[in-house]
Amino acid sequence: MSRALTAANVAAVTLFIGFSVARHAPLEIFPAAWRKMLIRWRKAHSQRASSNAAQDSASVVSLGRAHPYDTAAGEATFKAWPAFNGDTKLAHTAGITRRQRLEVRPPLDSLFAGTSLRCRLSYALAERRALDRKEFFETFEFMEQARVSLRCGRGCRTCVECAGGHGLLGILLAVLEPARFDRVLVTDRRRPASFGVILDAAAAVAGPAVRERVRFEEVDFAAALLPTGCAVVCVHGCNSLTDKVIARAVAAEAESLAVMPCCYAHSEASQLAPAALRKGVGVALAADVQRTYTLEAAGFAVSWRHIPSAITPMNRVLVARRRSGVGDSPLAAQSALHESAAVDVIAHPEPCASVNRTKQA
Numbered sequence: 153m154s155r156a157l158t159a160a161n162v163a164a165v166t167l168f169i170g171f172s173v174a175r176h177a178p179l180e181i182f183p184a185a186w187r188k189m190l191i192r193w194r195k196a197h198s199q200r201a202s203s204n205a206a207q208d209s210a211s212v213v214s215l216g217r218a219h220p221y222d223t224a225a226g227e228a229t230f231k232a233w234p235a236f237n238g239d240t241k242l243a244h245t246a247g248i249t250r251r252q253r254l255e256v257r258p259p260l261d262s263l264f265a266g267t268s269l270r271c272r273l274s275y276a277l278a279e280r281r282a283l284d285r286k287e288f289f290e291t292f293e294f295m296e297q298a299r300v301s302l303r304c305g306r307g308c309r310t311c312v313e314c315a316g317g318h319g320l321l322g323i324l325l326a327v328l329e330p331a332r333f334d335r336v337l338v339t340d341r342r343r344p345a346s347f348g349v350i351l352d353a354a355a356a357v358a359g360p361a362v363r364e365r366v367r368f369e370e371v372d373f374a375a376a377l378l379p380t381g382c383a384v385v386c387v388h389g390c391n392s393l394t395d396k397v398i399a400r401a402v403a404a405e406a407e408s409l410a411v412m413p414c415c416y417a418h419s420e421a422s423q424l425a426p427a428a429l430r431k432g433v434g435v436a437l438a439a440d441v442q443r444t445y446t447l448e449a450a451g452f453a454v455s456w457r458h459i460p461s462a463i464t465p466m467n468r469v470l471v472a473r474r475r476s477g478v479g480d481s482p483l484a485a486q487s488a489l490h491e492s493a494a495v496d497v498i499a500h501p502e503p504c505a506s507v508n509r510t511k512q513a
């Protein structure tokens with residue numbers, strides 16, 4: 153009897169590990185022949201999770217212990233590169249989930265062949281093999297989710313990208329959002345060579361003035377100076393870095409903030425979240441709920457957005473905008489939230505003339 157139980161336990165654990173690996177591990181670790189099938193299965197799984205969540209709107213969280221990185225109900229379509237929507241073959245050929253350099257070769261060459269600034273900049277980046285494809289699509293999709301909500305206040309016109317690494321996000325905002333930001337400050341404790349290559353591509357396409365508008369500060373985040381009223385962005389600030397970014401943004405009286413957290417397990421927010429939430433909905437969701445309460449309490453109206461999980465399972469974007477002239481009354485806070493939702497109509501990206509899949513066929 154006890155042997156049978158042990159065997160059942162081992163089988164259950166093996167199944168669970170197998171499922172988690174198939175669902176979340178990078179595609180590169182699987183044989184090439186399996187990858188297409190896995191992408192299809194992951195997509196179907198995400199869609200099932202989303203539709204289950206939609207059906208049960210009164211209880212979005214499933215009961216029982218959730219996987220820490222479960223992204224159920226957090227799926228999104230591609231906004232910056234809509235050609236990928238519903239076309240897993242194209243997404244797979246473009247290698248969005250693969251750790252490969254961005255290059256000018258099919259199908260990306262036709263995807264970037266338009267005359268819009270966005271297409272020309274993308275082409276220039278691909279021509280220079282400036283960064284990984286995954287980083288490129290991740291940054292573009294994040295920017296597209298956040299850009300219209302980002303704004304400065306109190307005479308400030310600076311956007312700060314924290315832990316920016318290659319700095320593509322800051323550079324994209326400088327090039328594509330000149331009306332919002334005069335200056336972009338990218339901070340990281342290490343300045344990678346790719347930052348210079350990306351800035352070269354931006355200057356070649358948008359003109360040399362962009363070099364004056366973007367500055368990289370090689371500094372530990374704790375020592376970075378955030379101007380009062382700035383906009384703050386951070387993609388994949390590991391562990392508690394996202395929490396530190398939120399704390400610094402609050403202290404600097406930032407006007408807006410957009411973060412896409414990662415590495416949740418040891419983050420401050422996950423430790424602060426109630427154990428019941430951590431166990432019930434998973435560490436990641438519990439941490440982001442905690443962050444949302446922190447931001448709301450600091451006077452921000454927060455919304456959650458997502459980028460496609462085909463790019464990364466760490467795909468939740470927390471967007472926060474300072475509520476203006478709103479007291480502590482829940483009614484007033486609620487109306488500010490509605491107001492911000494109405495304003496947050498996501499701008500449709502400039503169409504890329506090249507997004508013509510019939511041409512490629």
Ligand SMILES: C[S@@+](CC[C@H](N)C(=O)[O-])C[C@H]1O[C@@H](n2cnc3c(N)ncnc32)[C@H](O)[C@@H]1O
Pocket residue numbers: 287314315316317318319339340341342371372373374386387388389390393
């Ligand atoms: C996962 S990477 C994300 C980089 C970039 N935002 C992206 O999306 O590719 C985390 C970055 O945080 C930076 N970082 C970690 N701790 C930091 C600290 N205390 N101060 C400044 N940067 C830090 C690392 O150097 C690294 O570039």
